[in-house]
Amino acid sequence: LVSVDPVSGWAGRAVTITGQQFVSGQTSVKVGGVGCATTSVSSTQVICTLGAVGALGATKISVTVTGKGNAANTLPFEVIAEVTSTSPTVGSTLGGATLTLSGQGFTQGGSLSVHVGVHECAVTSSSATQILCDLPMFSPIAAADQALPVTVRVGGARAQCTVAGGCTLTPTDGSTPSITSLSPSSVTSTNTLTLTGSSLPTGVSGFPKVMVGASTCSTTGSTTTTVSCTVGSGEGGIQEISVRFATGYAAVAAAAKTVTYSVAVTGASPSDGSEYG
Secondary structure, X not given: XXXXXXXXXOOOOEEEEEOOOOOOOOEEEEEOOEEEEEEEEOOOEEEEEOOOOOOOXXXXXXXXXXXXXXXXXXXXXXXXXXXXXXXXXXXXXXXXOEEEEEEEOOOOOOOEEEEEOOEEOEEEEEOOOEEEEEOOEOOOOOOOOOOEEEEEEEXXXXXXXXXXXXXXXXXXXXXXXXXXXXXXXXXXXXXXXXXXXXXXXXXXXXXOXXXXXXXXXXXXXXXXXXXXXXXXXXXOEEEEEEEEEOOEEXXXXXXXXXXXXXXXOOOOOOOOOOOOO
């Protein structure tokens, strides 16, 4: 055996092995002990498709020719995870986007982490072929139109990105929703809060997510210009508003940045008692 191209990959990747004395119909290839299905064989070259290889890391390619036996040597090969697509590719300059990463090998090798630039994207679910993760709010705000690299590590090893143009997320002003006003300015539990803005994203299940301080305001309606939600239980006083869409956090104008949360007393029990306390 002389060489292999590429020198790394995952299940489904075509591998070309160069050598000599290969025989069509009699040559078999294994990568880490797992069969690599041959699609083309000549006397000097074998092309095969990787099978369901095992754990990530360094392994060996071996070749056997029926009637001749095993090749005199093996070739080194590295089993790696691959990222084949990222979505979305643009997001809010304030962070908060939910990313969907597709590929292979994500459940191999133990620990799984995703970073977008210097920001860790908290993994919320994962399978062998897909990762969902949530970005935090950026501080400071990201520069618009400057792509941030998306990096996936499985068991500490960096996954290979096979996306044309690279695996990136580009914060843009156009992908940053804008909230300009709210009504009413004072609320209590079960009240409806209406937020008004422009070019607000719609159509993504579970979004937008509105917070009044540390309390969830459950979304009841969303259009490209308004978001309505039902205020939950919370602490009294001035509370900050945050609105998160699938593409990230909205920029909230000063007029809509806070709301006064009033704690209402609706009853007391008992209504009488001892005069001695």
